[in-house]
Amino acid sequence: xxxxxxxxxxxxxxxxxxxxxxxxxxxxxxxxxxxxxxxxxxxxxxxxxxxxxxxxxxxxxxxxxxxxxxxxxxxxxxxxxxxxxxxxxxxxxxxxxxxxxxxxxxxxxxxxxxxxxxxxxxxxxxxxxxxxxxxxxxxxxxxxxxxxxxxxxxxxxxxxxxxxxxxxxxxxxxxxxxxxxxxxxxxxxxxxxxxxxxxxxxxxxxxxxxxxxxxxxxxxxxxxxxxxxxxxxxxxxxxxxxxxxxxxxxxxxxxxxxxxxxxxxxxx
Amino acid sequence: xxxxxxxxxxxxxxxxxxxxxxxxxxxxxxxxxxxxxxxxxxxxxxxxxxxxxxxxxxxxxxxxxxxxxxxxxxxxxxxxxxxxxxxxxxxxxxxxxxxxxxxxxxxxxxxxxxxxxxxxxxxxxxxxxxxxxxxxxxxxxxxxxxxxxxxxxxxxxxxxxxxxxxxxxxxxxxxxxxxxxxxxxxxxxxxxxxxxxxxxxxxxxxxxxxxxxxxxxxxxxxxxxxxxxxxxxxxxxxxxxxxxxxxxxxxxxxxxxxxxxxxxxxxxxxxxxxxxxxxxxxxxxxxxxxxxxxxxxxxxxxxxxxxxxxxxxxxxxxxxxxxxxxxxxxxxxxxxxxxxxxxxxxxxxxxxxxxxxxxxxxxxxxxxxxxxxxxxxxxxxxxxxxxxxxxxxxxxxxxxxxxxxxxxxxxxxxxxxxxxxxxxxxxxxxxxxxxxxxxxxxxxxxxxxxxxxxxxxxxxxxxxxxxxxxxxxxxxxxxxxxxxxxxxxxxxxxxxxxxxxxxxxxxxxxxxxxxxxxxxxxxxxxxxxxxxxxx
Numbered sequence: 075x076x077x078x079x080x081x082x083x084x085x086x087x088x089x090x091x092x093x094x095x096x097x098x099x100x101x102x103x104x105x106x107x108x109x110x111x112x113x114x115x116x117x118x119x120x121x122x123x124x125x126x127x128x129x130x131x132x133x134x135x136x137x138x139x140x141x142x143x144x145x146x147x148x149x150x151x152x153x154x155x156x157x158x159x160x161x162x163x164x165x166x167x168x169x170x171x172x173x174x175x176x177x178x179x180x181x182x183x184x185x186x187x188x189x190x191x192x193x194x195x196x197x198x199x200x201x202x203x204x205x206x207x208x209x210x211x212x213x214x215x216x217x218x219x220x221x222x223x224x225x226x227x228x229x230x231x232x233x234x235x236x237x238x239x240x241x242x243x244x245x246x247x248x249x250x251x252x253x254x255x256x257x258x259x260x261x262x263x264x265x266x267x268x269x270x271x272x273x274x275x276x277x278x279x280x281x282x283x284x285x286x287x288x289x290x291x292x293x294x295x296x297x298x299x300x301x302x303x304x305x306x307x308x309x310x311x312x313x314x315x316x317x318x319x320x321x322x323x324x325x326x327x328x329x330x331x332x333x334x335x336x337x338x339x340x341x342x
Numbered sequence: 343x344x345x346x347x348x349x350x351x352x353x354x355x356x357x358x359x360x361x362x363x364x365x366x367x368x369x370x371x372x373x374x375x376x377x378x379x380x381x382x383x384x385x386x387x388x389x390x391x392x393x394x395x396x397x398x399x400x401x402x403x404x405x406x407x408x409x410x411x412x413x414x415x416x417x418x419x420x421x422x423x424x425x426x427x428x429x430x431x432x433x434x435x436x437x438x439x440x441x442x443x444x445x446x447x448x449x450x451x452x453x454x455x456x457x458x459x460x461x462x463x464x465x466x467x468x469x470x471x472x473x474x475x476x477x478x479x480x481x482x483x484x485x486x487x488x489x490x491x492x493x494x495x496x497x498x499x500x501x502x503x504x505x506x507x508x509x510x511x512x513x514x515x516x517x518x519x520x521x522x523x524x525x526x527x528x529x530x531x532x533x534x535x536x537x538x539x540x541x542x543x544x545x546x547x548x549x550x551x552x553x554x555x556x557x558x559x560x561x562x563x564x565x566x567x568x569x570x571x572x573x574x575x576x577x578x579x580x581x582x583x584x585x586x587x588x589x590x591x592x593x594x595x596x597x598x599x600x601x602x603x604x605x606x607x608x609x610x611x612x613x614x615x616x617x618x619x620x621x622x623x624x625x626x627x628x629x630x631x632x633x634x635x636x637x638x639x640x641x642x643x644x645x646x647x648x649x650x651x652x653x654x655x656x657x658x659x660x661x662x663x664x665x666x667x668x669x670x671x672x673x674x675x676x677x678x679x680x681x682x683x684x685x686x687x688x689x690x691x692x693x694x695x696x697x698x699x700x701x702x703x704x705x706x707x708x709x710x711x712x713x714x715x716x717x718x719x720x721x722x723x724x725x726x727x728x729x730x731x732x733x734x735x736x737x738x739x740x741x742x743x744x745x746x747x748x749x750x751x752x753x754x755x756x757x758x759x760x761x762x763x764x765x766x767x768x769x770x771x772x773x774x775x776x777x778x779x780x781x782x783x784x785x786x787x788x789x790x791x792x793x794x795x796x797x798x799x800x801x802x803x804x805x806x807x808x809x810x811x812x813x814x815x816x817x818x819x820x821x822x823x824x825x826x827x828x829x830x831x832x833x834x835x836x837x838x839x840x841x842x843x844x845x846x847x848x849x850x851x852x853x854x855x856x857x858x859x860x861x862x863x864x865x866x867x868x869x870x871x872x873x874x875x876x877x
Contacts, residue, residue: 103833110826110843111458112496117826128829135822141454170825177821206828213852221859223866247845251852258856262583284845286487288853291586298585322693325587327755328686 098124105132114139127167130154134171138178151178170207173198177214192218204244212243213251220259233260233269250282254292267299271308274299278312290320294329301332306340378413383712384438385700386417386431388424388445393656394505397731401719404727408718412711421445432703439712440700443501450495453819457702457709458498463488464839469721474740480717484737485694494854495816497823497847501699502716504725505653505734508691508750509564511555511671512640512648512655516664521552521646527669531569531616531681534672538623541646556636556645557624562777564649565624565671566617567764572673573613573684574760577603587758592809592861594761595769595802599868605791605798609684614780614787616674616681621781629777652750653697656733659746668749690756696737766805772797799872803865810861817855824848 105120109132118136121129134154137147155178158171176194179186195211195218202208216239219232236256243249257273260266274296276282283289297312313333320326389395395418402414417438419427425446431437432447432455441447441456452458463481470476470483481488484502491499513527521544528534541554555561578589581597589597597603604610625631633650640648641661648658649671658666673688674681700719706712718724725738733744735751743751763773772794780790827844834840 103830106826106829110823110830112453112498112823114822132826132829135825139819139822174821174825177818180818206832210848214855217852217856217859221856221863223863247848251849255852255856258584259860261585262860265583284842284849287489288849291584294586295584322752322754324690324692324752324754324756324758327690328587328757 098126098129102126102129102132105129105136109136109139127158127161127165130158131167131170131174134158135174148178164202166205166207169198169202169205173207173211176211188218188222199239199242203242206245209243209245209248212239212248213255215239216252216255216259220255220263229263246280246282250277253277254283257295261295261299267302271296271299271303275308278315286319290316290323290325293319294325297329297332301336306336310336310340380411380413381708381711382413382415383440383706383708383715384415384417385440385442385712385715386419386428386438387442387698387700388419388421389442389653389698390418390420391653391657391732392660393732394653394734397728397734398719400731401724401728404724405715405718409711409714412715414715432705435705437703437705439703439706439708440716441703442698443701444698449493452493452498452500452701453496455704456500457704457706458496458500459491459502459702459713460499460843461839462713463491463499463502464842467717467721469718469724473722475722475738480720483720483722483739484696485739486696486737488696490696491699494850495812495819497816497820497850501701502720503696503699504720504728504737505697505732506694506737507697508652508694508735508752509649509671510652510668510750512650512658513667513669514640514643514646514662514664515667517552517643517646527667528672529669530678531620531672531674532678535619535623537646551644553625553639553645555624555647555649556639557628558631558633558636559629560633561636561649562621562624562628563764563774565620567762568671568689568759569616569620569673570613570764571759571762572689573609573616573681574762575686575689575757576684577607577609578760579686588760591761591765592806592857595766595806596861596864596868599799599802599806599872600864601868601871605795610791611787612681612684614791618780618785618787618790621777629774629781652735652747655747655750659733670753685757687757688755689759690754691752693754694735694737694752766802766809768801768804768808769798772801803868806861806865810858810865813854813858817851817858820847820851824851 101120101124105117108114108117108120114136118133118140121133121136123129131154134151137154138151140147152175155171155175158167159175162168163172172194176186176191176198180191192215195215198208198211199215216236219236220229222229222232224232233256236252240249240252240256243252253273253276257270260270260273274292278289278292278296283292293312293316297309297316300306300308300312310333313329313336316329317326317333395416398416402416405414406412415438424444428437428441428445428447429451432441432451437455464479466477467475467480467483470478475483480502481491481499485506488499488502490503491501493500515525518527519525522537522540528537538554541552544550545552574594575588578594579587581602582589582593621628625636636645636648637650637654637658639645641658643664650658670691674685676682676685676687700716702709702712702716719728720738722738722740725736726741728734729736729741729747730744733747735743735747764770776790776793776797779785779793780787824844824847827840827847831837831840831844
């Protein structure tokens with residue numbers, strides 16, 4: 075009889091617990107939905123009603139986002155993230171907390187110094203290869219390294235570091251954004267078409283670029299780089315694709331002229 | 343008291359009462375419940391052009407017939423007080439359900455006061471059922487793919503519109519014939535100068551008060567900006583590091599601060615000369631003249647031409663009894679020995695872009711119904727009807743412009759125009775405040791450029807710093823929304839709409855962040871190079 079009572083009690087506890095979990099899950103989902111629609115205040119309330127690690131991560135992000143940004147909110151968000159990291163730095167929430175704490179610290183008062191941020195990104199990528207959140211650090215690291223005010227020699231070392239990172243990235247978005255950050259810096263700072271073209275081509279050929287205006291710009295950058303590098307067939311391919319995708323733009327007429335000139339030059 | 347004084351005071355009192363009444367009408371809080379129990383949704387805008395209001399009234403009647411439980415109210419607010427009206431209503435939480443975006447109600451207002459519709463635009467518009475657009479995602483039913491709905495500060499889409507706008511010169515053909523003896527319209531800048539000279543000769547010989555083009559401050563900005571950009575084509579194409587043409591404005595400023603072009607460059611000299619010559623063709627004192635006055639002079643037949651927007655067409659056509667034709671603002675041709683060398687071709691215009699979208703406010707009591715109304719008015723059939731009545735340019739795919747408006751359609755032929763001084767606030771203010779040195783009796787391009795050389799570095803730097811700070815704030819503001827998108831996507835990996843939004847936000851954030859760091863680096867390099875600190 076006592077065993078039966080215990081079993082019933084355990085079953086009740088399990089049922090209650092599962093009910094609470096389902097309810098908590100629903101609130102967390104609603105919290106994320108509110109946050110994704112730029113509604114941090116209701117999101118914060120939803121997250122605050124649940125005590126899981128995921129909810130505390132959501133609460134930290136919502137708290138940080140609520141306007142006006144105050145030092146009290148910033149500190150509260152940082153504290154919530156620090157607690158998550160201290161409990162377990164290696165699960166998804168610990169990794170996310172580490173990433174967002176680094177991101178948020180750049181907006182702190184005073185902001186974290188660039189080297190500390192760079193090292194935090196490096197560490198995330200090193201310790202959690204393939205993790206979708208940790209990988210978000212890759213393009214951020216590239217941006218900080220490539221636009222650092224450094225000597226030409228050190229800049230080349232930064233390019234080498236980012237280039238070495240590329241094959242390790244597994245998520246398409248981070249593969250895209252890290253490559254494009256590198257290509258952009260190569261073009262804008264050094265007009266280095268030879269190294270920029272393969273990076274842009276990688277993203278274009280795999281249809282990784284989502285936003286149409288940016289895709290248009292990158293198609294033209296690829297075509298122009300190919301033309302300068304004496305690769306007329308590649309240039310023609312990108313010009314044609316541009317005209318197919320953007321037939322009625324203010325650049326269309328000029329691109330048609332350039333394409334015709336290249337086709338005439340290249341012959342049948 | 344004399345009777346004349348009494349009348350004057352009476353008129354003054356009457357005028358004051360009228361102004362106060364108008365202000366009360368525009369600023370009073372909205373949102374009273376409907377007496378007949380129907381849901382009331384309201385939309386506010388500044389399009390006072392008669393055709394547009396009438397067209398909206400027709401769509402309201404159509405919508406109410408389909409939804410008898412809903413009443414729709416149109417609120418029109420004069421453009422001059424639109425920003426004050428919009429901000430008061432939004433901050434007070436009493437804004438209409440849908441508010442037209444623009445004239446100061448944009449940018450910083452989005453995050454706090456408007457509901458993004460980024461996910462919704464990926465779903466089909468149900469009011470396109472039975473048409474070739476059935477099942478097509480809402481965003482893809484717009485000729486511009488809804489690019490103008492995208493807010494770069496929040497990385498979200500807000501609002502949708504059913505019309506577009508272009509800039510053209512309206513021409514009174516009767517007056518043109520009378521003055522020049524021909525139907526020939528000027529195409530190039532030189533022909534435009536010859537035409538203006540003919541009109542001046544005619545006015546002088548006959549004593550009639552006729553001017554070639556009704557100048558105003560708006561005309562000045564539109565025409566001079568267009569001419570300035572034409573002169574920047576060659577210079578900026580040569581300097582653009584990414585070669586994706588045209589060079590963007592920030593890069594143009596950075597290259598100046600880095601000393602890669604100067605005001606002594608032939609392109610700038612040529613632009614200043616061209617602007618001075620164009621200014622001489624406009625009404626004396628045009629910088630102080632309101633556009634309404636220019637409109638009035640044109641419809642009265644006192645000016646052969648008027649530069650304005652396509653949205654003015656209905657207002658103009660309803661007020662005149664003479665035939666009109668429209669042309670693009672004349673530009674030099676590339677063979678022009680003075681101004682042609684800086685050009686690659688006549689400036690092309692972008693494809694049709696929607697204008698003045700309506701966005702859903704966060705304070706809306708009936709967001710679902712308001713969104714439904716927005717879908718209704720941006721359906722192919724509503725857009726067709728709206729443009730037929732208002733003579734606006736349609737924004738929806740498959741809807742043709744009314745015949746009379748064909749000449750207003752964008753002309754994509756030519757070479758993209760270069761960057762401009764007229765966009766960024768501080769640089770634009772410098773240009774406008776110093777233009778008396780270019781157009782006055784003792785003015786000259788040299789004097790104007792000398793003034794610019796003193797102040798341009800600091801105004802450009804301030805504009806770049808402001809833009810960069812705003813971008814950095816956007817990058818940080820969107821962080822939590824991206825994290826939320828990532829979490830939601832982890833639970834719903836097959837949700838294409840969610841995936842697209844997340845990918846797009848991430849892509850934009852990284853692109854914008856790179857631009858922030860690039861600009862800061864270049865500003866630092868420029869500072870080091872010139873030894874000039876931030877000011």
